[in-house]
Amino acid sequence: MNNVKKALEELTLTEKFRQGNVRLNACPSRNVLKDVTSRWGVLVFLTLQQGTHRYSELRHKINGVSEKMLTQTLHALEEDGFVLRTAHPVIPPHVEYSLTESGKEVAVRVEELVNWIEVNINSILTAKDEYAAAHNEAG
């Protein structure tokens, strides 16, 4: 089946990455981009840009995120070198997340994008209404 074939190709890719220093000509930036622009990745950047946060603080501020997805998102961004994880060996556990230097670079660009959308959300919604009306006039 195609599935097997595809899985095999992906395995090969994974192994290339694992074995280390192979710089693929295929764009790895798309993988990083996927982490950054992921649903919760964006919100993590926005939140951490305002300073260091604990896990529970992130969970509280990023409304709607599940534990699993927050953990998963933080892991990915940590692996990409955008987020720094600092675990204090105390009981109860105390873990802090902050942006690295490169993380801050990304964050300002993410913020510019989000900021534009928030500023223009009203005209966007208006356009949406008009679009819906135009496509639903027979209603």
Added chain:
Amino acid sequence: MNNVKKALEELTLTEKFRQGNVRLNACPSRNVLKDVTSRWGVLVFLTLQQGTHRYSELRHKINGVSEKMLTQTLHALEEDGFVLRTAHPVIPPHVEYSLTESGKEVAVRVEELVNWIEVNINSILTAKDEYAAAHNEAG
């Protein structure tokens, strides 16, 4: 209009489900943000920023996108008022997609983000390697 009123009520309901919060202002932008930062949304912005494209051209340039997802993405962005769809009534069909003014505004910000990542992809990958090494030193 009744449509607007009803849409507003539905929006409020959606907000309650999505956020469980009273802040009506923060949430619609999150929906738009989701469209913009979606996996293929980003690539559509980047491609259309270079000019008008036909459906098949988009499908060809955005490597890996399926027909269904491209259609779905274009619909969402059109509804948000970022993409303009122009269908020429000829046989065979000729449909062109381009960015609206607000779409262009978004596109430049998306491009800045992507551009930074592409420029810094090497140091990001290096960091990734180091991270993997540090977490895998036992072999």
Added chain:
DNA sequence: CAGCATCCGGTTCGATACTG
């Protein structure tokens, strides 16, 4: 050429329950 409708396997998401 540019879609839409549908089915289906695979992946991802998210709530719950549980661990250290």
Added chain:
DNA sequence: CAGTATCGAACCGGATGCTG
């Protein structure tokens, strides 16, 4: 508090058939 494990639900993406 900060996660992990698990399972059902939702979503993604390919294939196919049909339309104009």
